[in-house]
Amino acid sequence: MILSFAKRIATAVPSIIGVVVVTFVLARALPGDPASYYAGSSATPQSIAQIRKALGLDKPLWLQFGDYANRLLHADLGTSLSSGQPVFQDLVTRLPASIELTLCALVFAMLIGLPLGIAAATQPGKASDHLCRIVVSVGAAFPTFFVSLGLVYVFYFKLGVSPEPLGRLNDTYFTVPPTITGLYLIDTLLAGDISAFWASCAQLILPSVSLGLFALAPIARIARASMLASLSSDYCRTARAMGLSRTRVVYGYGLRNAMLPVINILGMVFSFLLGANVLVEQVFAWPGIGAYAVNAVISSDYAAVQGFVLMMAILYILLNLVVDLAAAAIDPRVRYDG
Incomplete structure (x- = not known):
């Protein structure tokens, strides 16, 4: 299994290189000039030209790419023009907030979508099955x-039961807790700080539900389809013929x-969310x-856009490895095939 994961990481290297090249080209294809944005609306052409030279934007593209690749080899994603901070520091500071929101949304989607898909598969054509179809359609449509x-x-403006959406x-x-995780x-x-914990939970409910409803649809759909295939298989029919209880069979x-x-779908849903x-x-x-x-794209902040895409590519690869580990733990055939 270790050898299969090593091969997986090795095959991911060309993908990362491709992401670096494509992101560099597409970032410079965005409309707008970062030097003009950074200089301000009242800047003169001379000052804009000086800023372009200071940022290295006056060089040919192949030289700019060489400088960018050299910085990546030294783990330097560059400096954001918008925040004035290193891009790596900005991403590391903001990533936990997105991970926390995505995890809570995924937990919500699993708690609703998985039981709903199982209930629909065990009672096809009945009320639970129709409810699953409605929820999946609504979750994917809006x-x-x-x-x-x-x-x-x-919940905020009308009922007043939710806190103000302020992050x-x-x-x-x-009090904002000390940063540990x-x-x-x-x-x-x-x-x-229990009061801050409950306040954080309250702030997470609405955004988690909003994001989780979108993730609920594919989870419920895949759970229903896979349960139908599993329950109609030979080993389940044999288990029922041997007199095992319905709960144990299901x-x-x-x-x-x-x-x-x-x-498998959880890894893709998490990375997408x-x-x-x-x-x-x-x-x-x-x-x-x-x-x-989004702010980086609006301001034509090349370093921030490239850093974000590169980080998402690496996270996607790591998530696929975690999914492979989980699949091997659930199904021994995956380990033997590896």
């Missing part, structure tokens, strides 16, 4: 920003074999990497 704005309008924690009333739910508990035999496709939660972050003023990437 865009995340529409759901986010609707939840804010109902991860309202620092006017609560970067995840407020964990850091507040480690700091012993959860002991059917569910374990049906979890492999669900685990991590990069696509920008609209939810904008609505709830969430200081994550999605909002950072």
Whole structure:
């Protein structure tokens, strides 16, 4: 198995190189001039030219790419023009916020989607099956920003049961916990600040539900399909013929074999949500990497855009490795094939 994972990492190297090249080219194909944006609206052509020279944008593209590749080899993603900070520092600072939001959304989607898919597969054609189809259709049809704005309008403006969407924690009333993991739910508990913990939970509910509804659809759909295939297989029919209880057949035999496709889809859903939660972050003023990437694109911040895409590519590869480990733990055949 170790050899198979080493091969997987080796095959990922050309993908990362391709991401670096494509991101560099596409970033410079974006409309706008970072030197003009950085200089301001009242800048003269001479000052813009000086800034372009200071940023190295007056060099040929192949020389700019050479400088960028050389910095990457030294683990330097460059400096963001928007924040004035190293891109690596910006990403590391904002990444925990996006990970916490994505994890909570994925947990919500799993808690709803997996039981719903199992219930639909064990009772095909009945009320639970129709409910699963409706939830999947609704979850896939409505865009995340529409759901986010609707939840804010109902639960904050109308009912007043949700806190104001001002990011991860309202620092006017609560103390931001010391950064240990970067995840407020964990850091507040480690700091012993229970009130800040519950406040962080309250801030997470609406954005997690908004993002989780979108992830719920593929999870419920895959869970239903894989459970139907598993329950109709020979080993489940044999287990029923031997007189085993329905619970043992469904959860002991059917569910374990049906979890492999669900685990595979979880890795893709998590990586997709991590990069696509920008609209939810904008609505709830969430200081994550999605909002950072949008601001970088608007300001033609080449270093920030390239750093974001490169980080997402590496995270996607790592997530695939984690999914492979989980699949091998669930299904021994994966280990033998590896």
